[in-house]
Amino acid sequence: MMDVRLIAAVGRRGQIGLAGRLPWHEPEDLAWFRAQTLGHVVVMGWRTARIVGNLANRIVVPWLGEDDPAKFLARTAHRFPGRVIWIAGGAKTYRAFMPHVRRAVITLVDYDGPADVWMPPLWEGAR
Numbered sequence: 001m002m003d004v005r006l007i008a009a010v011g012r013r014g015q016i017g018l019a020g021r022l023p024w025h026e027p028e029d030l031a032w033f034r035a036q037t038l039g040h041v042v043v044m045g046w047r048t049a050r051i052v053g054n055l056a057n058r059i060v061v062p063w064l065g066e067d068d069p070a071k072f073l074a075r076t077a078h079r080f081p082g083r084v085i086w087i088a089g090g091a092k093t094y095r096a097f098m099p100h101v102r103r104a105v106i107t108l109v110d111y112d113g114p115a116d117v118w119m120p121p122l123w124e125g126a127r
C-alpha cells in the first residue's frame, strides 16, 4: 500500500512561488518540512528540484513531467518500500499527483505579497 502525501506552504491567497523560489523567508516552516520528510522520499518537479537540489537524509526523486504519475509512483514505491512518498511541489507537480494523494500537510503562511505560482485546489480530481 503506497503512502502518498502532499506537503506545501501556502500564502493567504494561495501563493506558493515567486521567481522560481518561495515568496517568503520562513525558517520555521523549512524546519517543519525537514521534520516531516526526514528518512522518506521527496518528489519534486523539475523546476523545484533544480533550485532545491539534494536534501540531507531524504531520497529526492525528481519528476521530469514525462512519466505518467501513477507509473512513476508505482516504480518509486517499489524502489523504496516502507517510505512515505512526499509530493513537494511545485504547482505542476501538485496538480499531476493530486489524484494519488491521501494526506496533505499545509502550512498557511501569513503572506499577502505577490506570486507567480499558485496552489491548485486540493479536492479537484482527488479520491
Ligand SMILES: NC(=O)c1ccc[n+]([C@@H]2O[C@H](COP(=O)([O-])OP(=O)(O)OC[C@H]3O[C@@H](n4cnc5c(N)ncnc54)[C@H](OP(=O)(O)O)[C@@H]3O)[C@@H](O)[C@H]2O)c1
Pocket (backbone or CB within 6 Å): 007, 008, 009, 010, 015, 016, 017, 018, 019, 020, 021, 022, 044, 045, 046, 047, 048, 049, 064, 065, 088, 089, 090, 091, 092, 093, 094, 117
Ligand atoms: N510553497 C511551497 O510549498 C512550494 C513547494 C515547491 C515549489 N514551490 C515553488 O513552485 C515554483 C515551481 O513550480 P512549477 O509548477 O513552476 O514547477 P515544478 O512543478 O517544480 O516543475 C515542473 C515544471 O518544470 C518544467 N520542466 C520540466 N522539465 C523541463 C525541462 N527539461 N526543461 C525545462 N523545463 C522543464 C515544466 O515546464 P512545462 O510545464 O513547460 O513542461 C513544469 O512547468 C517555484 O517558485 C517553487 O519555489 C513552492
